[in-house]
Amino acid sequence: MESFISAILGELTTRSINFFISKLSKPTTLDVEDRLRRVLLRAQVIIDEAKGRHITNQAMLLQLVMLRDAVHWSHYVLDTFRCQLHQDEEGANNQVNSAMRLYSRGAKTLKDLQGALDNLSSMILDVNELPHGADEELEVLPIVGPSYVGKSTLVAHVCKDERVRARFSEILFFHIQTFTDDELATFRYECELKHQNRVSESNLEARLLVVIELIGDLINEEAWGRLYSASKRYAPRGSKIIVTSRFDSIVKFGTTRALTLKFLPHEAYWYFFKTLTFGSMDPEMHPRLTHLAMEIAKMLYCYFIGANIMASLLRDNFDVQFWCKIVAFLRGFFHKHVSRFGEHPFDLLNQNRPAHLRRLATPSQVFVIYHQYQCSRQDKVPKIRFQDVMYGTFKTSGKFEFxxxxxxxxxxxxxxxxxxxxxxxxxxxxxxRSMKDGDTLR
Structure with missing residues (x-):
């Protein structure tokens, strides 16, 4: 009897160990990773095909937005998994420690990978067919969103599309402060011609696309009414108006639902930052740098300009020690700024409020950014770069432009x-002193 019980216990122990090892083994997780990678490729093909079509069906557009978000999230989960795997392999002293480490962290990683795979697969099943054709465009489209979110970039890409250029005989841009009477008086003469098609006077298909960039808030509704009425009289039938602003007050003047732009969620921002930083290089070949880049992206608070500045700096110094130095510098500086002023400096910069930043090369100095502004392609821009001020040894006195x-x-x-x-x-x-009033630490 004892030998029988011993044999049963031995068999149960062996099966339990085999089950435990099978659950811990990397091929299970790597198999999900490989399947997720293949589904990501399929999803990207669908998104690329959709970009080449003129889709106006709101339900389909919503599905594509959800699919794009799922792609960003899946890339983020994959990159997080690779970084954790690299850390586990680097820190493993023996097989037991490695297995326990993989068990403690791998369960959540496997769950995230499987969740991303299931979600993305479900999205692809929903997006089976993309409708063709286009509905007739409405007259006024408001585009709203905070500063530096990409409103001008979006409009520029739309106006560069050949289908848009073929539809309108002229594309006009007008920058206006608040629709005052004086500004309206110069409206037609101050418009900047961005595109012109050669059409005959008898061509009834001649249309205008007028892009109005509203810099301030819309405080003169009567002025907008006069502008709108004049535009309807002046512009040929089928003309359209796009109004961009960081204020929601323009939404009610749209003849179609407003397009609201927001800053990217963290997963999409990481995808954006990774692409800027590594370019054509494969991040999988540099797991340590990828991990450091993820840490930096988290600290940039989805700040677009910050992503471009930091990516340029990292590309010029593709070195682990330098990147570690940047991570330590940013972590310490941001922590001190939040504890002292109660806000992240990039939150202040996104709102075009004064913020003060530390200098890497000269820790005894800070530089205060009082105001940010946008220059067109023709404007004269400062020669002093942000990198020279924050990470270099540039010296000057008084206020200056950068x-x-x-x-x-x-x-x-x-x-x-x-x-x-x-x-x-x-x-x-x-x-x-109060940062809201433009004062700072002295």
């Missing part, structure tokens, strides 16, 4: 600002 970033895609805007370098005083001489 170049944050120059965009390489339409509308090719440059982003500049006004700042000042200040010396930090030691000990009790430091004092805090």
């Amino acid at each position: 170049l944050s970033w120059r965009s390489s895609i339409p509308p090719y805007h440059s982003f500049a600002g006004t700042c000042e370098i200040l010396e930090l005083k030691a000990g009790g001489a430091k004092r805090k």
Whole structure:
């Protein structure tokens, strides 16, 4: 009897160990990773095909947005898994420690991978057929969103599309502050012609696309009414108006549902930042750098200009030690800024409010960014770069202009600002002033 019980216990023990090992083994997780990678390729094909079609069906557009978000999330889960796997392999002292480490962290990773796979697969099943054709466009489309979210970039890409250019005889741009009477008086003469098709006077298909960039808030509704009425009289039938603003007050003047732009969620921002930083290089070949890049992306608070500046800096110094130095510097600086002023500096910059930043090369100094502004392609831009101020040894006195970033895609805007370098005083001489009023630490 004892030998029988011993044999049963031995068999149960062997099966339990085999089950435990099968659950811990990497091929199970790697198999899900491989399947997720293949589904991601399929999803990307669907998205690329959709970009080549003129889809106006709102339900289908919503499905495509959900599919795109699922793709960003899946890429984020994959990159997180690879970074964890690299850390486990680097820190493993023996097989037991490696297995326990994989068990403690691998369960959640496997769950995330499987969840991303199931979600993405479900999305692809929903997007079976993309409708062709286009509905007739409505007259006024409002586009709203915070500063630096990409409203001008979106409009520039739309106006560059050959289908849009073929539809309109002229594409006009007008930058206006608040629709005052004086600004309306110069409306037709101040418009910038971005595109023109050669059409005969008898061509009834001649249409205008007027893009109005509203810089301030819409406080004069009567002025907008006069502009709208005049545009209907002046513009040929079938003309359209796009109005962009960071204020929601323009939404009620749209003849179709407003397009609201928001900053990217973290997973999509990571995909964007990774693409900028690594370019044509394969991040999988540099797991340590990928992990550091993920840490940096988390600290940038989805700040578009910050992503471009930081990616440029990292590309110029493709070195693990340098990237580690940047991570330590940003982590310490952001923590001190939040504890002192109650807000992340990039939150302030996104709102075009004053913020003060530390200098990497000279820790005894800070530079205060008082104001940011946008330059067109023709404007004269400052020669001093943001990188030179924050990470270099640039010296000057008083306020000066600097170049944050120059965009390489339409509308090719440059982003500049006004700042000042200040010396930090030691000990009790430091004092805090209200950042809202433009004061800072001296």
